[in-house]
Amino acid sequence: MYIPMFFARFTPTTICLYLQDCTYFTRKEILRLFYRYRDLAPQLVPLDYTNHPDVKLPYELIGSMPELKDNPFRQRIAEVFSEDGEGNMTLDDFLDMFSVLSEMAPRDLKAYYAFKIYDFNNDDFICKSDLEKTLNKLTRNELTEDEVRMVCEKVIDEADLDNDGRLSLEDFQHMIVRAPDFLSTFHIRI
Amino acid sequence: MASEPQGQGSGNCFPDEHQSLRFRRVSSRVSNQNYPQFNWNSTPADEDGGGDSGPRRDLKSIPLPMSLKRAVRQVQQMQVPVVSSVESWKRKKSKSLCKLKNATREFLYFFELWSKSLQKIGGNFGGGVQSYFLFLRFLVVLNFVSFSLIAGFVLIPSIIFRSAGSSPVNNTGPEACMEYDPNPQGLVVFYNYFLDLLSGTGFMEYSYLFYGYYNNTMVEDRNFSYNIPLAYLFTAVFYFAFCLICIIARMGTAARVAVATGGSAVGNYSMIVFTGWDYGCLGDRATKLKQKNIHYRLQVDLEEERIKKQAAALTLCQKILLYSLRVFMFFLALGLIIAAFYGISEATNFSQERSDEQGILGLIFEYLPSIVITTGNFVVPLLCDQIALIERYTPSTTIIVALLRAVFLRLVSLGVLLFTLWRQITCKGDTNNKACELCQYNHEVYQCWETRVGQEMYKLTLFDLLINIAVLVLVEFPRRMVVDNWSSKLAQWVGRQEFVVPSNVLGLVYGQTVVWTGALFCPLLPLINAIKFVILFYCKKITLFYNCRPALKTFRSTTSTFFFLVVLLFGWGLATVVMIYSLAEIRPSMGCGPFRFFPTMWSIVPTSFHSLSETTKEFLFFIGSQAFSIPLFALSCVVMCYFIALASVHGKSVALLRAQLKLEGRDKQFLVKQIEELSRQL
Numbered sequence: 001m002y003i004p005m006f007f008a009r010f011t012p013t014t015i016c017l018y019l020q021d022c023t024y025f026t027r028k029e030i031l032r033l034f035y036r037y038r039d040l041a042p043q044l045v046p047l048d049y050t051n052h053p054d055v056k057l058p059y060e061l062i063g064s065m066p067e068l069k070d071n072p073f074r075q076r077i078a079e080v081f082s083e084d085g086e087g088n089m090t091l092d093d094f095l096d097m098f099s100v101l102s103e104m105a106p107r108d109l110k111a112y113y114a115f116k117i118y119d120f121n122n123d124d125f126i127c128k129s130d131l132e133k134t135l136n137k138l139t140r141n142e143l144t145e146d147e148v149r150m151v152c153e154k155v156i157d158e159a160d161l162d163n164d165g166r167l168s169l170e171d172f173q174h175m176i177v178r179a180p181d182f183l184s185t186f187h188i189r190i
Numbered sequence: 191m192a193s194e195p196q197g198q199g200s201g202n203c204f205p206d207e208h209q210s211l212r213f214r215r216v217s218s219r220v221s222n223q224n225y226p227q228f229n230w231n232s233t234p235a236d237e238d239g240g241g242d243s244g245p246r247r248d249l250k251s252i253p254l255p256m257s258l259k260r261a262v263r264q265v266q267q268m269q270v271p272v273v274s275s276v277e278s279w280k281r282k283k284s285k286s287l288c289k290l291k292n293a294t295r296e297f298l299y300f301f302e303l304w305s306k307s308l309q310k311i312g313g314n315f316g317g318g319v320q321s322y323f324l325f326l327r328f329l330v331v332l333n334f335v336s337f338s339l340i341a342g343f344v345l346i347p348s349i350i351f352r353s354a355g356s357s358p359v360n361n362t363g364p365e366a367c368m369e370y371d372p373n374p375q376g377l378v379v380f381y382n383y384f385l386d387l388l389s390g391t392g393f394m395e396y397s398y399l400f401y402g403y404y405n406n407t408m409v410e411d412r413n414f415s416y417n418i419p420l421a422y423l424f425t426a427v428f429y430f431a432f433c434l435i436c437i438i439a440r441m442g443t444a445a446r447v448a449v450a451t452g453g454s455a456v457g458n459y460s461m462i463v464f465t466g467w468d469y470g471c472l473g474d475r476a477t478k479l480k481q482k483n484i485h486y487r488l489q490v491d492l493e494e495e496r497i498k499k500q501a502a503a504l505t506l507c508q509k510i511l512l513y514s515l516r517v518f519m520f521f522l523a524l525g526l527i528i529a530a531f532y533g534i535s536e537a538t539n540f541s542q543e544r545s546d547e548q549g550i551l552g553l554i555f556e557y558l559p560s561i562v563i564t565t566g567n568f569v570v571p572l573l574c575d576q577i578a579l580i581e582r583y584t585p586s587t588t589i590i591v592a593l594l595r596a597v598f599l600r601l602v603s604l605g606v607l608l609f610t611l612w613r614q615i616t617c618k619g620d621t622n623n624k625a626c627e628l629c630q631y632n633h634e635v636y637q638c639w640e641t642r643v644g645q646e647m648y649k650l651t652l653f654d655l656l657i658n659i660a661v662l663v664l665v666e667f668p669r670r671m672v673v674d675n676w677s678s679k680l681a682q683w684v685g686r687q688e689f690v691v692p693s694n695v696l697g698l699v700y701g702q703t704v705v706w707t708g709a710l711f712c713p714l715l716p717l718i719n720a721i722k723f724v725i726l727f728y729c730k731k732i733t734l735f736y737n738c739r740p741a742l743k744t745f746r747s748t749t750s751t752f753f754f755l756v757v758l759l760f761g762w763g764l765a766t767v768v769m770i771y772s773l774a775e776i777r778p779s780m781g782c783g784p785f786r787f788f789p790t791m792w793s794i795v796p797t798s799f800h801s802l803s804e805t806t807k808e809f810l811f812f813i814g815s816q817a818f819s820i821p822l823f824a825l826s827c828v829v830m831c832y833f834i835a836l837a838s839v840h841g842k843s844v845a846l847l848r849a850q851l852k853l854e855g856r857d858k859q860f861l862v863k864q865i866e867e868l869s870r871q872l
Contacts, residue, residue, distance in 0.1 A: 021249055022259040026296060070477040071469060083255055092256030101469060105251070112253045118464065131463070138467055139485040140478070151488055154459040161848070162855020174851070175460050182465040189309055189470050 023099035030095065033190065037094050040065070049091070059087030062094070067188050072137040073117055080116045101188040110186045111176040115169050126167040128152050303327055307731060314476050315689065315734065318750065322691050322698075325754050326727055329702055332436055333720035336429050340713050343425045345398060347416055351409045367629035370402070370637045370781030385549075388652060389556045390645040399648070401711045402641040402782035419784035419794050423773070426710045430766055433706070437755055437762065444752040462487055479739075494584050512582070519581050523574050527599050530566035531606045537562040538610040542635070559646070560653035563603050567700075571596050571693070593692050597757055600700045601764055608707065608768055611646065615639045616776060630777040638782040640711045640772075647708025647715060654701050655722045662733050670737040689738040694730070695754050698723075703761030707768050 019030050038045040040061045046053055059078050068074040078087035081097040089097070099105060100113050116122075120130045131152045135143065143151070159167055159175045176182050249259055249266075304327060312320035386392030396403055408417045466484050471477055504512070541558040554561075574595050578588050615636055617626035625632045636642050666687055673681050705719040773792045778785035785791045799807065812818055 018260055018263055021263055022256060024250055026292065066472065070471070070474050072477070072481075073467070073469075083257065090256075092260075096256045099250075100253075109251050109253055114464065134463060138463065138481060139488070140481045142481075142485050143488065147488070147492060150492065151459055151463070155463055158458075159460045161851045162858065163852070164855065164859065170851070172464070175464065179461050179465045181461070185465050185468045185470075187470055 019095060023095050024102050024104040025095070025099060033095055033098060034091065036065075036190070037091055045091075054090070056084075056088045056090050057094075059089075062087065062089055067190055072140075076117045076120070080113060098188065098190050101186065102190075103183075103187050107176065107183055108173065110183065111173045112169070114176070114182075114186055115172045124169065126172065128156070128166070131155060303331070304727070311731070311734065312470065314472065315738075318691050319689055319734070321751050321754070322694055323727065323730070325695060325751070326698060326723060326730075328440065329698060330720055330723045330727070332433060333702075333705070333716045333723065336432055337714075337716040337720060339429060339432065340425055340709075340716065343421050344404070344418075344713055347409075347421065348398070348404055348418060351407060351416065351418065352405070364628050364780075367633050367780040369633075370779070385553050388649075389553060390648045395641060395645070399712060399714050400641040400644045401713070401784075402638040402779070404713075404784045406784040406786045417794075417798060419788075420798050422713075422784050423791060423794060426769065429709060429716075430706070430762070430769065434759075434762060437758055441752060441755045441759075444755065458491055459488070462491070497584055516581050516583075519577050523577050523595060526570055526573055527595070527602075530570050530599065531603060533566065534559060534562050534603050534606050535610045538607055539614070542611070542614050545635075557649060557653055559607055560650050563607065563650070564653065564657055566603060567596075567600055570599055589692075593696075596693065596696050597699075597760065600696055601703060601761060604700070604703060604707070605764060607646070608643075611643060612771075612776075615643075629780055631779065633780075636779070638779045639776075640779060640783055643772075644708055644711030644715075647704050648712055648718070650704045651701065651708075651715065651719060651722060654697070654704075655725065658697075658726060659729060662729055666733050666737045686739045687733070687737045689734055691750070696757070699754070699757050699761050702758065703765055706762060706765030710769055710772065 019025070020027060023030070025033065034049075037057070038047070041057055044057065045055055059075070059082075062078050063069060063074050068077070071077070075087060077097065078089060079085055081093050081100075082089045083093055100109055115126070118130060118134050119126050120133050121127075126134075132148055135148055135151060156165065156167065159171050161171050161174060162168065249263060252259070252262075254262070304323075308320060308323055308327070311323055382392060386394050390399065394400075398404075404418065404422060406419050408419075409415060462484060466487070468480060471480050537558045541555050544552075544555045546552075547555050571592065574592060578592060581588075581591075583591065615631055617623040617632050625634050631639055669684070669687060673684060673686050701719065701722070705715050708715045774790055776790070778788060778791055780786055785794065788794055788797070799810075802810075
């Protein structure tokens with residue numbers, strides 16, 4: 001549904017300026033993303049954002065976007081970027097999410113959020129159970145128990161530098177530095 | 191979890207772009223998310239040194255939720271920075287520079303060729319296949335730009351000064367050598383035009399397409415002179431240098447990534463688990479395939495581990511047997527490749543001997559070398575794959591060995607074709623042979639040998655394109671229709687086509703090498719090649735989306751770009767050797783071309799050299815003399831030693847830091863245990 005730009009009371013001076021400073025998007029891209037956000041629920045999202053209305057879209061709508069609906073980690077992504085931790089996103093969270101996942105975000109920022117996504121129990125460490133859940137999501141539960149166990153052991157062997165049996169943020173970032181593909185795979189085109 | 195003490199000093203708050211972010215975590219049982227603390231009291235003036243990026247850029251890369259970022263920004267804006275006027279001017283400059291960079295980037299995105307198609311391909315088939323298409327786009331742009339060089343310096347002046355100008359050297363020479371009649375027939379049957387188009391003879395031979403049409407004229411006016419032969423030579427040399435610079439520049443970015451990540455063998459599993467998932471993957475089918483792909487990769491790695499364990503557990507007798515089997519298979523593969531080379535040289539000899547045939551049979555004889563090369567390039571890798579099954583290397587080694595064999599086969603077969611041609615042109619290097627005695631090249635068969643070589647390269651290029659289109663229409667589409675509509679076991683076993691990246695890339699490298707080899711003799715060949723690659727892009731895209739299923743075995747995208755460029759560099763090396771040999775060793779034809787009466791093509795440079803002014807001559811002599819080149823050589827040695835020392839220092843410091851990390855982890859554990867003990871005692 002296309003809305004001509006001059007109908008949007010999206011005051012360019014105040015709103016777009018802070019968004020341009022806080023995300024990696026240009027003004028045109030921010031407006032385009034706003035329309036994508038609004039298209040998810042046109043009745044809930046007003047056109048006029050000058051007074052920062054407190055509008056949250058529920059996770060089911062976010063998870064139904066074509067860019068996210070087949071991603072096995074979509075729930076974790078929404079939980080990490082939403083303010084309440086449940087997956088219900090405001091426009092700010094929405095833009096923040098796609099800004100981090102865009103191609104202009106630096107490696108450290110992406111690594112921080114990737115760590116949070118793979119940390120299923122939110123304890124700031126990727127432990128064995130987090131790894132097992134990640135693996136099962138990656139392979140659709142098709143690996144055998146033995147194989148899952150072996151792969152988890154090997155991952156912790158390779159990446160755990162301080163030898164505490166689980167991966168901290170530093171271990172994860174240290175491993176990401178050596179991964180050439182990370183920037184291109186942790187990227188959603190929208 | 192105990193809360194860690196807050197660090198002092200504001201230097202940590204504004205991350206320097208070169209350091210990684212340092213976080214101070216606060217535990218919270220209520221909120222699910224832990225955010226780094228932000229020092230609200232710091233002012234932008236506290237930054238030391240990192241002033242060029244400005245505070246606003248840093249805000250984007252701090253991982254805070256948006257509401258907090260907005261609040262920080264408001265605080266920053268309310269604080270009036272107490273900076274000197276120089277600092278504020280610098281800040282304004284950097285801000286406007288940032289805006290300009292963003293604006294140019296947005297503008298350039300508009301001109302990027304095929305970016306939407308590439309995105310679609312990457313989303314549906316992954317990074318490996320996308321890297322093939324990126325490589326193809328690079329070659330298209332390279333060919334267009336280098337053709338514009340040739341057009342500007344050779345083609346357009348030739349067209350303008352076609353009838354003007356005089357020869358720089360006297361037109362003398364044996365009468366027999368100067369004969370050159372490119373259009374022998376009088377009345378021509380109509381389909382001959384089509385045959386001529388395909389083989390570059392007839393009406394196409396004496397045209398701007400080939401070397402023979404260019405004149406050896408030098409135009410001199412009052413204050414303007416243009417020496418066409420010299421321009422031709424220098425353009426050819428500069429074309430090679432330009433291509434080399436482009437390839438190396440592109441390799442630089444790829445190499446930086448490859449070197450920074452170090453050995454790819456370490457961290458294989460963690461790489462697959464944490465970076466294997468492509469978040470840009472669209473669609474249910476593509477997602478399922480990606481999951482199967484990751485499953486397959488993990489299984490392959492586990493399998494390699496198992497094989498390694500098995501190989502380590504072999505007895506001495508079994509090891510000897512395995513190694514002798516491998517040596518035997520190596521010689522067998524080598525024998526196959528040499529048989530292919532022999533076939534190519536025989537076909538080239540036969541084709542050159544029977545070059546007077548007319549009609550369809552004549553066309554087949556003309557294309558015989560191309561046919562044999564293409565058949566060899568198709569059959570020999572298939573046989574080598576079967577040989578590889580017996581050799582039983584690990585999967586990754588098998589892939590590398592197969593690729594090396596294919597590269598060797600393709601590039602050296604082109605070399606064999608050229609070598610055979612050369613032997614015929616110069617009568618096997620024997621100047622006392624009757625045919626070569628008069629003009630030092632075989633003037634009876636080759637009145638204008640450069641045009642003939644150019645025609646061979648032209649035929650190779652065309653044949654490559656025709657074969658690709660023919661395979662697409664006659665093999666891939668029918669295969670898909672059979673597999674989709676005929677549900678028998680055989681059809682399911684054959685399955686849909688897979689887009690195999692390595693062999694397709696080798697095809698591109700081969701095509702580009704042919705163009706480089708032929709550019710000296712057929713100046714329009716880069717343009718023809720650019721058009722050919724554009725057609726190839728669309729053909730491959732169509733076959734990818736309609737006929738192929740995504741490959742189960744993937745090709746690593748970032749290291750592979752570097753590998754493609756290395757192979758392209760080999761092709762460039764081969765073409766350079768050919769060019770240097772033809773410039774310096776073989777006598778140019780006397781009946782045609784811009785180098786008509788020179789003993790070698792290169793000898794025009796000394797001839798024109800003498801017409802330069804005295805000071806220029808002295809300067810050039812000085813550069814070539816030992817007084818200049820030896821200090822230059824010594825200086826470059828010193829610079830190279832410096833860079834090698836720098837690189838080794840960096841490597842050592844990385845290893846030291848890694849060891850330090852380990853120690854710190856152990857220290858942390860020790861301190862935590864101490865704290866627990868003390869708290870128990872209290």
